[in-house]
Amino acid sequence: MEVNFRPSEKVLWPLSILSGIVMCKMVYEITGVISKELFKGYNNLSKSVKTEWNNRGFSTFHAILVAAVSFYLLVLSDLFKEGASNVLIVDRKSILSDCLLGVSLGYFLADLGMILWCFPSLGGFEYVFHHGLSMYAMFLSLISGKAQFYILMVLFSEITTPFVNLRWYLDVYDQKGSKLYLYNGVTLFLGWLVARIILFIFFFTHMYLHFDQVRTIFPLGFYSVLSAPSLLAAMNAYWFWRISKGMVKTLSRKRHTQ
Template structure:
């Protein structure tokens, strides 16, 4: 399936640089990355503060400088997570070329729709990394590691490699809207309410299913594909005769450094997911244990 958006004039402008960096499909999507980055920057710096101060003045205007930054970041995260999940699910169900990919195509293949998902994710993680670096003391090293790993993983995908899996791992973000709502409840004076309890239960359930269960299953699939490609490359070279999907396939090599970087990023994300799940359980319990004690 083709990218629903037109290829911008940046394709010819950035193609030599992208080819030099061995990111051959990046030139087709770099305009989308830059546009998304600018949109999220505008939301973070201008739209979120303005609308929040106007519509929720009693809550937003009393926040500290640090809490306002986090509030603005949660606004961007809400927009990004909803948009990327809808687009990922649409691509998974509608992109027939992607759905029928074989081993070689899952590793080296490319479709424009999957490339669009990859571009929007890269644009967000580029924005996320910039914010994490600017406000490192506020957001911490864990969030910086998350932004760095995600940006590295999705940028490397423009070789292209594992273009198939971009939509798959973006479904991690299905839990993010519930996390944002949970945080907003605290700042709106709704801590310990039934609404926060129900949202907290949804957050834990969706996070466990999409990040731990789905994440482990998807990681197993990509590790299996990498293992097969490395150990059965003769068989792999006989696959994937679809010229359009494999137009960036090249010599179909998997350099050791690339496998290490890509898999290292996934391992980092999986470890962070387990750590954050424990923190979420503790946070939800803390809020509602306090409420029960007050009622006693």
């Protein structure tokens, strides 16, 4: 892989990664301040639970941000539209897409740092593997400018994260029997089905139909774009199975209590 970094990229990429890290720190602190005012039981939580509470605050913020920008780049803008450019889809990129990958890299670095520091309270080895794999794929795409279309599709799947976090918040507040917990569980199931199962089916279908373009990616990038999403898809399928089991259990418990 031969990469010639432009002067602007030498500034833009580190700055966007640093911005992602700073964003996480700011939202982490803001989440703690707001939670003290809005949630009476927050001050009574243990230190480790408060840490996870605030951590999920910035993971929710990151998920909404990257999902919104990814949707804009993939659907609303002309960047990746068929016929909009003579440039191959696997070679298309923009300043905004570069910034988004950099900010997201900063988030994953900050979150992985917290996971390792507090290990295993914020997540086990599967989270370390997920974050490591995600950072590898984004970094490779950022510095090479290749396959950003596919990376953005994977980033859009983060749209399910707010529902995962809300489920945790409700669990902490002992609200498993509430209607909100039930509705959120159903929304999480449907959202995961669309964003992490059906979208990945579209992902691999699109890659198959554009395989002549995918093959033009340098060897490491080519094998990475085939393997990394496949591993993430397998993890998504496993978590979907667990979500499905949880939803069935919740609906069964709700039906028996009526």
